[in-house]
Amino acid sequence: MPLLEVKGLKTEFRIEEGVVHAVDGVSFHVESGETLGIVGESGCGKSVTAMSIMRLIPDPPGHIAGGQILWKGKDILSMPDDAMPDLRGNEIAMIFQDPMTSLNPVFTVEKQLGEVLEKRFGLKKEGARARAVEMLEQVGIADPSERIKAYPHELSGGMKQRIMIAMALMCEPDLLIADEPTTALDVTVQAQILHLMKKLQEKVGAAVILITHDMAVVAETCDRVAVMYAGRVVEFCDVYRLFEETKHPYAFGLLKSIPKEGLTKEDSLATIEGIVPSLIHPPTGCRFADRCFKARDRCRSEDPQLRDVGDGHLTACHFPIEEGDE
Amino acid sequence: MTSPILQVEDLKKYYPIRGGVIARKVADVKAVNGVSFDLYPGETLGLVGESGCGKSTLGRTLMRLEEPTGGRVLFEGKDLAHAKGKELFDLRAEIQMIFQDPYSSLNPRLPVRDIVIEPLEVHKMGTASERLDKVVALCRRVGLKEEVIGRYPHEFSGGQRQRVGIARALALEPKVIVADEPVSALDVSVQAQVINLMVELQKELGLTYIFISHDLSVVEYISDSIAIMYLGRIVETGKKETIFSNPTHPYTRALISSVPNPDPRKRRVQVAIEGETPSPVNPPSGCAFHPRCPFAVEACKKDVPALESFTQTDDPRHNVACIRKDEIEPHFKN
Ligand SMILES: Nc1ncnc2c1ncn2[C@@H]1O[C@H](COP(=O)(O)OP(=O)(O)O)[C@@H](O)[C@H]1O
Ligand code: SF4
Ligand SMILES: [Mg+2]
Numbered sequence: 001m002p003l004l005e006v007k008g009l010k011t012e013f014r015i016e017e018g019v020v021h022a023v024d025g026v027s028f029h030v031e032s033g034e035t036l037g038i039v040g041e042s043g044c045g046k047s048v049t050a051m052s053i054m055r056l057i058p059d060p061p062g063h064i065a066g067g068q069i070l071w072k073g074k075d076i077l078s079m080p081d082d083a084m085p086d087l088r089g090n091e092i093a094m095i096f097q098d099p100m101t102s103l104n105p106v107f108t109v110e111k112q113l114g115e116v117l118e119k120r121f122g123l124k125k126e127g128a129r130a131r132a133v134e135m136l137e138q139v140g141i142a143d144p145s146e147r148i149k150a151y152p153h154e155l156s157g158g159m160k161q162r163i164m165i166a167m168a169l170m171c172e173p174d175l176l177i178a179d180e181p182t183t184a185l186d187v188t189v190q191a192q193i194l195h196l197m198k199k200l201q202e203k204v205g206a207a208v209i210l211i212t213h214d215m216a217v218v219a220e221t222c223d224r225v226a227v228m229y230a231g232r233v234v235e236f237c238d239v240y241r242l243f244e245e246t247k248h249p250y251a252f253g254l255l256k257s258i259p260k261e262g263l264t265k266e267d268s269l270a271t272i273e274g275i276v277p278s279l280i281h282p283p284t285g286c287r288f289a290d291r292c293f294k295a296r297d298r299c300r301s302e303d304p305q306l307r308d309v310g311d312g313h314l315t316a317c318h319f320p321i322e323e324g325d326e
Numbered sequence: 327m328t329s330p331i332l333q334v335e336d337l338k339k340y341y342p343i344r345g346g347v348i349a350r351k352v353a354d355v356k357a358v359n360g361v362s363f364d365l366y367p368g369e370t371l372g373l374v375g376e377s378g379c380g381k382s383t384l385g386r387t388l389m390r391l392e393e394p395t396g397g398r399v400l401f402e403g404k405d406l407a408h409a410k411g412k413e414l415f416d417l418r419a420e421i422q423m424i425f426q427d428p429y430s431s432l433n434p435r436l437p438v439r440d441i442v443i444e445p446l447e448v449h450k451m452g453t454a455s456e457r458l459d460k461v462v463a464l465c466r467r468v469g470l471k472e473e474v475i476g477r478y479p480h481e482f483s484g485g486q487r488q489r490v491g492i493a494r495a496l497a498l499e500p501k502v503i504v505a506d507e508p509v510s511a512l513d514v515s516v517q518a519q520v521i522n523l524m525v526e527l528q529k530e531l532g533l534t535y536i537f538i539s540h541d542l543s544v545v546e547y548i549s550d551s552i553a554i555m556y557l558g559r560i561v562e563t564g565k566k567e568t569i570f571s572n573p574t575h576p577y578t579r580a581l582i583s584s585v586p587n588p589d590p591r592k593r594r595v596q597v598a599i600e601g602e603t604p605s606p607v608n609p610p611s612g613c614a615f616h617p618r619c620p621f622a623v624e625a626c627k628k629d630v631p632a633l634e635s636f637t638q639t640d641d642p643r644h645n646v647a648c649i650r651k652d653e654i655e656p657h658f659k660n
Pocket of ligand 2: 248249250286289290292293294295299304316317318319320
């Protein structure tokens with residue numbers, strides 16, 4: 001049994017213009033200890049998927065309209081509300097692109113960490129402080145007994161993200177969901193944070209869902225990948241297959257549009273022409289059809305389902321990439 | 327050899343930090359602290375560095391959108407940094423800028439037509455109908471259909487808005503374009519469209535670009551030569567090939583090895599460099615990189631190393647600001 005299995009998840013938002021089908025039948029799973037990447041361009045539903053798993057969709061305007069989210073076999077969507085805080089803190093933790101989403105600007109780091117330590121572990125003031133200093137040290141913050149007195153705004157983005165990671169892993173969760181954790185950081189700091197996450201993940205034995213728009217970050221850190229497009233998963237496979245035997249034309253185009261080493265201005269970059277379809281009135285059939293170089297009539301009438309095209313490599317496409325496609 | 331179209335000499339931009347009740351100046355943020363480089367016609371100079379290193383300030387200062395604290399900016403021999411009145415007005419038309427966030431750089435209350443026509447009106451170019459024809463032609467050239475020129479910025483996607491920004495920048499037929507993170511806010515597939523457009527326009531119009539970016543893979547693709555900045559100074563310059571195959575300054579090396587590779591078989595096992603860029607308010611003494619540098623010795627804390635020619639590579643434009651540049655092991659690309 002996978003640690004987490006998302007089946008046919010649908011999450012919608014009701015806005016003035018109509019209903020946004022932000023996540024529309026998303027399925028994937030995560031095994032214990034592995035790193036799953038969810039990758040796709042902005043607005044494709046990555047964050048909404050994550051917030052649905054945590055049951056943190058703001059209602060109104062949003063609600064989960066269908067599907068199942070099986071956590072160790074039990075459907076999160078049918079758990080009682082009062083079971084959620086425990087699940088969220090102890091079993092599934094989450095960090096965000098902007099650490100200020102979870103850090104309170106008016107309290108010092110010591111107070112914020114201390115509070116969680118006192119609540120969750122029943123530590124008394126002195127004990128909590130010592131443990132907090134130790135945690136900062138563990139996530140590579142220099143001079144932790146001084147730093148702990150700082151307010152969030154006095155810390156760099158990298159340091160705040162380190163603290164978020166420390167807090168998230170404090171309770172040794174089985175799953176850490178990281179939503180674009182390094183997108184706002186400089187590349188040298190990104191490398192440090194990705195490395196730190198990996199190290200602590202191994203220590204705690206947690207699985208990770210890493211949400212990113214950056215294929216290079218996926219290549220660097222993930223075991224398995226779900227590629228999303230317009231509210232759907234279009235390809236789901238191990239990381240090597242995604243990069244070496246890409247099946248979905250969207251994933252294929254996305255990978256080709258990254259400027260690769262050694263390419264010069266004389267070679268023009270591959271592009272995906274056109275724009276993402278509306279999630280309020282999504283087209284019938286394949287949502288990528290208007291931009292797809294392989295599209296045929298069938299693509300516009302029949303919705304491609306996520307299916308196994310060999311050895312557990314899943315794709316939602318009627319005419320997957322074959323050898324020789326360019 | 328062709329001569330440079332733009333020569334930047336010891337350019338400085340300091341911002342005062344004020345404190346106390348009478349807001350007396352207590353210190354300076356040396357955002358750009360003595361930057362020199364040459365820009366050659368028809369080429370793209372990639373200006374790279376992490377947030378806060380002074381890239382954008384450098385871009386804005388050399389265009390005179392900010393008053394320089396010191397130094398010269400010679401455009402075809404004329405000093406833009408000290409030009410006044412009519413001379414400044416005319417020089418301004420020669421250098422235009424493209425911004426990262428086309429949304430905040432385009433007036434939301436104006437339709438695209440008026441946004442693109444504005445520089446032509448300011449500079450009194452042609453008759454009203456000539457201007458309008460020009461706008462239509464420009465929009466078409468950057469891939470916007472004629473029927474959209476009456477629309478407002480919010481009706482466009484990010485990529486289309488950047489096309490509007492490009493059309494506006496091209497209106498006065500400038501020779502140099504300073505592009506500050508022009509594709510950083512765009513998704514990769516759209517990013518590729520905008521980069522392709524910029525490259526086509528460069529070839530067609532003979533444009534010279536300063537391409538400011540933190541994204542090394544984009545810079546590697548688009549640039550002919552590269553300048554690496556750290557805390558207000560340039561630490562290394564060279565041809566694109568030199569910088570990527572023979573990065574010499576320890577910071578350049580760290581930066582290049584920190585970029586993840588879009589190939590799962592080329593994962594890095596080690597972190598290239600620890601620590602973060604210190605604040606430019608109170609930068610470290612000597613070589614500002616010394617606290618993070620694996621090669622640092624006592625002498626690095628003393629004097630600011632000059633950007634000097636590095637002769638071990640056969641690139642005449644290869645300059646490195648590091649006192650140990652001739653001693654440290656060559657970098658082997660993995
Ligand atoms: N609170 C909300 N109200 C209305 N629409 C929303 C809300 N949150 C997300 N959406 C919509 O859901 C879609 C998916 O968004 P998101 O999951 O944030 O994308 P990603 O994380 O992949 O960039 C987008 O069209 C977005 O506008
Ligand atoms: S189903 Fe058809 S349109 Fe959709 S990605 Fe596959 S080939 Fe392209
Ligand atoms: Mg998101």
